[in-house]
Amino acid sequence: MNGDVPVLTIDGPSGVGKGAVSARVAAELGWQVLDSGAVYRAVALAALEQGLGEDQRDALIALSRRLPLSFRPGDDGIDVLLDGRPVGPQLRTEPVSAMASKVAAIPEIRAALLALQRDCRRPPGLVADGRDMGTVVFPDAPVKVFLDASVDERAKRRYKQLKEKGEPVILARLFRDMQERDRRDRERAIAPTVPAEDAEVIDTTHLALDKVVASILERVRSRIRLPSRED
Ligand code: DC
DSSP: OOTTSOEEEEEOOTTSSHHHHHHHHHHHHTOEEEEHHHHHHHHHHHHHHTTOOTTOHHHHHHHHHTOOEEEEEETTEEEEEETTEEOTGGGGSHHHHHHHHHHTTOHHHHHHTHHHHHTTOOTTOEEEEESSIIIIIOTTOSEEEEEEOOHHHHHHHHHHHHHHTTOOOOHHHHHHHHHHHHHHHHHOSSSOSOOOTTOEEEEOTTOOHHHHHHHHHHHHHHHSOOOOTTO
């Protein structure tokens, strides 16, 4: 139904800068953004708030099937609302990150969240940021990229981000947690974090954000006929 709406998928491991790149590219194109990590984080937050543990599989699946999640344009991009309540900052805490990676490994939860994600495909286009955007959620996307960077570089980027927000953080711990989460996300049986066959892999370890954004925009413009400003 909405298959005519162009989608750019941006997949890759945590801390690679997908969020910043997606926001910049979407602003340039005037497209919507789907932060699919926020969807898994919202399940994790709701679960923790209800006192559910990772071993309560059935309750977690039931929760993901009736997740009262919505998005709306906010001051800093998109606000994520859980039951109508903005939860942006709560989604970014370490306990929520750890739980999100666990709920994301449950196949029934991934299936329950598909429709919600595909619903975000709205005109004039969508930038979908995640792990399986190009492989599972939008396999027909006309442009797919996979961003990568060494775990060392990604841990440093995340460290800088958290420091700027004034959050207490220990680099060695961040590095270890990131390695652990990477392993879980890459090795899980369902929708592991791997590039789609038709994705362009961009190693951003030594690339500035501007360069990454420019290279993706060039790719989109060469693949998709975008309306000119006069259209
Ligand atoms: O990108 P992020 O760190 O906000 O993602 C949070 C967790 O959700 C992470 O463990 C990977 C998982 N995730 C996923 O499995 N599939 C996606 N499309 C996006 C995120």
